[in-house]
Amino acid sequence: MNVKSMTEKYILKTYNRYPIVLEKGEGVYLFDDNENKYLDFFSGIAVCNLGYNHPKINKAAIDQIKKLYHASNFFYTKPQAVLAKKLVEKTVKEGKVFFCNSGTEAVEGALKAAKRYIYLKGKKKYKILAFKNSFHGRTLGALSVTGQEKYWDGFDIKNENVVFIDYNDIQALKKVFERENIKIVILELIQGEGGINVVNKEFINELLNIKKSKEFILIVDEIQTGIGRTSKLFCYEHYNFLPDIITLGKALGNGFPIGAFILKDYLKDALTPGTHGSTFGGNPISCSVANVVIDEVSKDEFLKHVDFVSTLFFEKLKDLERKFSFLKDPRGKGLILGITTKVSARDIAIEALKEGLIIGIAGNNDVLRFEPPLIIKENHIEEGFEKLEKVLSKF
Ligand SMILES: Cc1ncc(COP(=O)(O)O)c(C=O)c1O
Numbered sequence: 001m002n003v004k005s006m007t008e009k010y011i012l013k014t015y016n017r018y019p020i021v022l023e024k025g026e027g028v029y030l031f032d033d034n035e036n037k038y039l040d041f042f043s044g045i046a047v048c049n050l051g052y053n054h055p056k057i058n059k060a061a062i063d064q065i066k067k068l069y070h071a072s073n074f075f076y077t078k079p080q081a082v083l084a085k086k087l088v089e090k091t092v093k094e095g096k097v098f099f100c101n102s103g104t105e106a107v108e109g110a111l112k113a114a115k116r117y118i119y120l121k122g123k124k125k126y127k128i129l130a131f132k133n134s135f136h137g138r139t140l141g142a143l144s145v146t147g148q149e150k151y152w153d154g155f156d157i158k159n160e161n162v163v164f165i166d167y168n169d170i171q172a173l174k175k176v177f178e179r180e181n182i183k184i185v186i187l188e189l190i191q192g193e194g195g196i197n198v199v200n201k202e203f204i205n206e207l208l209n210i211k212k213s214k215e216f217i218l219i220v221d222e223i224q225t226g227i228g229r230t231s232k233l234f235c236y237e238h239y240n241f242l243p244d245i246i247t248l249g250k251a252l253g254n255g256f257p258i259g260a261f262i263l264k265d266y267l268k269d270a271l272t273p274g275t276h277g278s279t280f281g282g283n284p285i286s287c288s289v290a291n292v293v294i295d296e297v298s299k300d301e302f303l304k305h306v307d308f309v310s311t312l313f314f315e316k317l318k319d320l321e322r323k324f325s326f327l328k329d330p331r332g333k334g335l336i337l338g339i340t341t342k343v344s345a346r347d348i349a350i351e352a353l354k355e356g357l358i359i360g361i362a363g364n365n366d367v368l369r370f371e372p373p374l375i376i377k378e379n380h381i382e383e384g385f386e387k388l389e390k391v392l393s394k395f
Pocket residue numbers: 045102103104105107135136137138188192193221222223224249250
């Protein structure tokens with residue numbers, strides 16, 4: 001039995017997979033089991049920001065595997081302590097981290113911390129504000145704040161305490177705070193799954209303005225936008241504020257499973273022994289790798305590089321918009337970019353594979369999503385867009 005038929009027979013069909021079997025990666029390229037080469041413009045959904053077979057990542061993982069690959073959280077381990085210090089120092093300065101294994105768990109934990117803080121303050125009745133078109137993960141708590149009904153169908157989502165308003169709608173924002181007792185807000189600064197929708201500065205400013213008079217906990221979901229993706233270590237740095245809680249996942253481990261949430265000091269007593277935990281959270285291998293990731297991505301010259309290549313990338317998208325009438329509205333920040341398409345995004349992605357290019361899709365199959373490894377260079381962009389033009393000419 002080959003890989004495809006084994007997968008179809010034995011793995012639950014929750015994904016529509018593309019018809020290739022990936023076997024290895026090198027830099028910004030992936031290879032299938034027939035040695036076909038693909039330029040990667042998607043990084044495994046914004047995960048492999050440092051690309052594949054990165055010598056420092058490999059070394060960190062292999063060295064740690066030889067030492068210790070798991071310890072329960074009843075003990076102290078160095079990789080997670082060092083990583084926590086880095087994350088706190090680079091964000092909230094005073095505060096704490098919790099480690100888990102995925103993005104959705106980071107969101108669950110962040111919501112638990114926020115809810116418990118409010119509970120300990122003696123407040124019982126309040127609302128959570130979330131946004132239409134958002135995506136925060138697939139577990140029940142994260143789904144309850146995900147503003148896309150298609151993901152709720154059949155799961156009995158308990159979100160009567162969650163209010164959803166349109167993203168970037170300042171009037172709706174003002175009104176909802178007049179009408180409801182909002183104590184938690186959860187927000188993506190760029191809706192990734194939702195279609196690469198970037199938050200407006202004015203919208204953020206209004207939210208921060210409201211925060212001066214109304215007390216609420218602001219959770220910013222940086223699972224897709226974090227770790228250099230927007231040319232800053234975290235996307236919130238573009239907007240000059242500091243969230244109360246930051247959720248992380250995806251690129252933090254460059255492919256090694258890890259999630260985290262970082263909270264400000266005032267929230268640190270909300271979760272105490274017994275109130276939250278994870279068997280694998282803070283795994284030594286993932287944390288050792290994440291330490292390398294943070295060191296590499298935080299470098300000034302690295303972030304400048306992301307900024308530089310992202311400008312080239314964006315120009316190319318604008319060119320495509322001019323050349324192909326079915327494409328419009330290139331948008332995004334750094335290397336999380338999208339363009340709306342009237343032709344099925346999935347059909348384009350499938351054709352792109354035949355040309356040796358991997359691209360992503362978002363929204364309702366109407367957005368082409370580009371999230372290449374951040375180490376991408378000018379020549380890769382040239383190569384990718386040559387391929388893409390060839391593909392688009394077929395539609
Ligand atoms: C903004 C955001 N939050 C949460 C998640 C969920 O992360 P995971 O798939 O690791 O559970 C995602 C995944 O795409 C995401 O983009």
